[in-house]
Every structure is written in C-alpha cells, then in structure tokens.
Amino acid sequence: MALRFNNSADYIERTTGIPAYNSFTIIAWVMKSGSTAGLAVLFLVAENAGGVAYLVGIDPSSGVIVLQGGDTDYSTVPLDTGTWYHVALTSDGSGLTVYLDGNNAVSVPHGTITPTRIQIGNQSENGTYFDGRIAALKIYNRAMVRGEIQAELSQYLPIHTSGLNSWQPMADESASSAVKDNSGAGNDFTLNGAIATEDGPPVTWRQAQARETFALEQVESVGQIALADGDISAGTWTTTPLWSKVNEAVADQVAVIQSAAAPVNDTCELSLTDLTDPVSSINHKLRVTRKKDISSGNQIDMRYRILQGTTEIASWTDDTNISDAAYSTVERTLTGGQADAITDYTNLRVEIRANQVTANPPAPTFNAAGAIAASATSGASITPALPAGFAADDIHIIVAHHSGSVDFTTPSGWTKITALSGTNTSAQIVAVFWRRAVGGDTAPAIAMASSVSTVRIARCYGFRSCITSGDPWDSGSGAGPTKLNNAASATVSTTSITTTVANCLVLFFDLYEDDPSARSLPSGYTATGTVGTSALGTDASENCFRKALTGTGTENPSTTVSGGTFANSVNVGLMIALKPQPSASVRAQVDQVEFEAPNVEPANEFPAGFSYWRPQDTLLRT
Secondary structure (H helix, E strand, O other): OEEEEEOOOOEEEEOOOOOOOOOEEEEEEEEEOOOOOOOEEEEEEEOOOOOOEEEEEEOOOOOEEEEEOOOEEEEEEEOOEOOEEEEEEEEOOOOEEEEEOOEEEEEEOOOOOOOOEEEEOOOOOOOOOOEEEEEEEEEEOOOOOHHHHHHHOOOOOOOOOOOEEEEEOOOOOOHHHHOOOOOOOOOOOEEEOOOEEEOOOOOOOOOOOOOEOOOOOEOOOOOEEEEEEEEEEOOOOEOOOOHHHHOOOOOOOOOOEEOOOOOOOEEEEEEEOOOOOOOOOOOOEEEEEEEEOOOOOOEEEEEEEEEEOOEEEEEEEEEOOOOOOOOEEEEEEOOHHHHHOOOOOOOEEEEEEEEEEOOOOOOOEEEEEOOOEEEOOOOOOEOOOOOOOOOOOOEEEEEEEEEOOOOEOOOOOOEEOHHHOEEOOOOEEEEEEEEEOOOOOOOOOEOEOOOOOOOEEEEEEEEEOEOOOOOOEOOOOOOOOEEEEEOOOOEEOOOOEOOOOOOOEEEEEEEOOOOHHHOOOOEOOEEEOOOOEEEOOOOOOOEEEEEEOOOOOOOOOOEEEEOEEOOOOOEEEEEEEEOEOOOOOOOEEEEEEEEEEOOOOOOOOOOOOEEEEOOOOOEEEO
16 A cells, blocks of 8 residues: 545644654655646655655656755656656765665755654645655664665565664555554654555565564575585684585584684685575674683683675674673674675675784782791791782782891792892891792791791781793883892882883882780881782781782882881882783684575466566666
C-alpha cells in the first residue's frame, strides 16, 4: 500500500523528533500520477511556516527532480507518470544530495537552519502540492552513503537501523494507521487533507536473505563465507603454512597460529577463497577468533585489513588489549562505501597485525618486618625473625649494626650487599644481607667474627614482587646501592639515586647504634623526587623508609633524601632501589579467520545482481 496525495491540500507533517539540519536522510518510494501547476514537493525539512526550508520536488515543466536549499539544481532524469522511483535526500553538513534510484542525481551546498518540522507531499504555506503516491518512508538521524541507500531499495523493512529516526511503511489499509511510526520512537506524522491509500511499489516486505531485523537484532543466518586458502606472507608468525590452521568452519582451539613474542607490528597476510559478487553494499563482515597467549601486564593490540590484491578495502585498528582468558571472536563490518569498492571477490585477502604494548610493571611492595633481635652478651649470635607471611621469591633484607670494629659473619644462604656494608668514621659496623625467599626458610643466626660485648641489633625486612632472578636492585649508573656515613652528626643525608627502571621501590635506612629501647623515630624527614614516603614498622628502634617511584622511564629528577634528625649523633644512611618483576612478553594467537558477504538472491526473490524491478520489468543493476 501507499498514501495517495491528490494535488490539493494533502500532506503529512511532523513537528517533533526533527533530525539536525546537517545530519539526516529521508527515503521513500514515489510515483507521480499527474502534473501540477507548481513545484510538487516530495520532502521538506523547514523552520517555522514561511521560514527557510530544504526541499525536494518535481518540476512542473520538465518533470524532473529538483532540489532547493539556498541553491537549486535539476536532475537530467525525467520522472515518468505511473512509474515508481526511489528518492532519498541526505544532508551531511557540507551539502544536500538527492539520490534517484540509488544514484546521485542532484547536489548543492546549504546554509544553516533550525528545522522544526518535516512535511511530506506539500509545502503547506505555498500550496506546492504533489499528485501521486508515496510509500516506505524512512528517516535517519545521519547522512547515509550511497551503498546504504541502494540497500534500502530492496525491501520495505529497514535494513539499516543505526540512527533510524522513524519508519512509516504506509502499508496499512487506512491512512491514519499508515502515518504511525513503526520504529518504536513514537515519531508519528499527522494527516492533513483527504489522503487515501492505494497500491504501493512492487517491492517485497523483506528479502529472504536480509540479515538485519527491525528490532536491532541480527538473524544469525549465514551468507557466503570465505576462509583462508593460502599464505601471502607469514612475517614471524608460526607455524607455516598459516592458512591451514585458521581456515576451519568452526574454531577448534587446537591448530592455531601465533606471532613472535613481544611482536612489533608483526604482520601476516592470508588469501581467501573465492566468493560470488553479491552486488550488495551490506553485511560484509570480517571475523577473527583470537586471544593473548598468557596473562601479563603487557598487552596485545591487533589490526585487521581487508585487501583486494594489494589495494586496501578496509582497515580496523581498534582491537586493543586482547584478553588471555579464552578465545573470543571479534567482528568488523565494512561500510557501504567499502563494500562498493570490492570489484573482484576472487582476489580478497586479510592482513593481521599484532603489536605488544609494554606496560610498566607494578612497583614492589613492602610485606612485613620481623621482630628486632638485639644482644649485648659477649660472643652471642643474634637471630632476627623473618617477616610474617612471607612467600617464595620475596626479597629479604637484614640490616645489622653495632659500635665497634668487629664485622658480622654472613649467614649461610645469604649474600652481603657490600656497597651497603662497612665501617663509618665513628667505628660503627654495618652489615646488610639479602636472600630470595624459598619455602621452609628459617631465621638465620648472625654471629660476629670474634666476641664483643657491645650491643648488636638486626632486623629483617621483606619485599614482594621484585625481580625473580639475579640481584634484586637497580644497578644502573647512579642507581646502585648507596651508603653515607655521617660521624658525630645529628642528621644524615644520602647521595642522589636515579633509577633506570620504571617503578622501583626505593628504600632509605637510617641507622644508629645504641640500646634499642632508647631510640625515637626521626623528625624533620624530607624526600624529593618520590611518590609517597612511609615508615616500615612503627617501633622506635630500627628506622627504614620506603619511597615507591611510579611513572615511566628513569625517575627524574633524581631521588634525594635529606634532613633526618635523630636523638643521637652517630648515623648511617643506606639507600637501595629494588627492581620490579617485569611483565612477561606476550604473543597474539589466532584460531580462525573468515570473511562473510551476502548470498546472491535466489531466482524467486530478485534476479542475481539486481535489487528490485519496475512494473515494466526493466531490470536496474545497483
């Protein structure tokens, strides 16, 4: 059915839900029944009555389509009486375009208006009436491209639902029902005049293979599927041949291909099996089933391209930070213009690119400090407790010191950090030991090289998520462990330390020798070049401060600690930057690749390669 406008005061109008002047499309089937004395308006988007308007109509003298929007142009195609035509008006911000039967008929620039109404079949204030029928009215809140408009030729039901503003199929028996919006947006038109209904265009309600439903859901019917059938180039992807591992109809997660570790724009290109040209601009989709091989802070980003030979048809770079949890399928749809650019469906290729985005690992964290061990008994060892709740690969650091010239012996299984150990000018011995924890570790006994009766104190600190092999500290230039002795002074300042690895945990120990019960936490403590400073432990004996450096690259300016003030005058400052555990390198893995195009319409619907026909059986190729 269609609405019949009879060259009088017949028109339908809407004043709500009007699209923006620079982003809309109006589509309908139109048939001219007779000539008019003046311009016969088909579509009008306008300001208030008498205001500026964009309109499309039929010129009374030549019978051709005309566009008015500040400028006027005329199509060279005459509109025959009694013939159905598919007419579309688009506005994209730069100009207005009329498409006649899916082809660009007229284009003009336009100015700026504030549209408040849409009229179909008339411009009411000027009496520019239309004598004919209109059906299958579709309005969009966007400017559609030619391929999308061509697709809408094929059926009453909207194929494209993105941005759909309203849909009046006008297929009802009554005119009052025909102007109701079937999109669900409630943008109904109102009737003006004595509008009747008559037969509509010879277009089906829905093509048999249309995959888009009006309810914005996809019918999971399958069109033509192209699978990989050859390697054009493999890059460093393994293992060749690649195509035979990703060309299954259903992803099996058994035979897969993968990029190199830590890929840098690692690209492979696969040829695809031949398809038949569907002569359609819709429903062209690439699907890739992929994942990241392991969990890691480093991420995998992927890019896909569809090529015809060496010519790019479409490219997508938005598949970022792929999960390692399970294989999943990403789907990318070609635009109408991209689908129209395919001229040879027997020479299609797909390119897959993987790229690792290296993330800064999280900084190591402080786990806990064990209880302080202290003794003044001559010759006795001290046994500092290990931190509670330690785990394998934690880094344990013991700081031991006393006033005297006798050094501590290194406990079995531990390593002395020589850069932090030694004697200061006040004859205070400092010894720092470290160990990478393993299950079953017990507290070590730390003995002296010979018997002494001075107070000896030691404490063990535990740190987590450090590097799991080799020395745990940053040893780059200016970043190595640093010890500064200040004799007979009430303050201690370390030299600068500049990390060469992002997100180190920088530690600063303030040490002094005396009875542990007489110590107090330092006052006037300052630090620069750091993010956060806090004490490790709250008792007033052994003082260790941490400074977690966050950000990227080398910390700059250098980390400087100064101004620690203590109750006694014998001080030693120790500084060390613990390196984080780097994120593991990752690979991209692909299990299946397929490209889908629409099926060619069967003979009992539309002839292959044609989207519709006119009553006189003139076949129009789109």
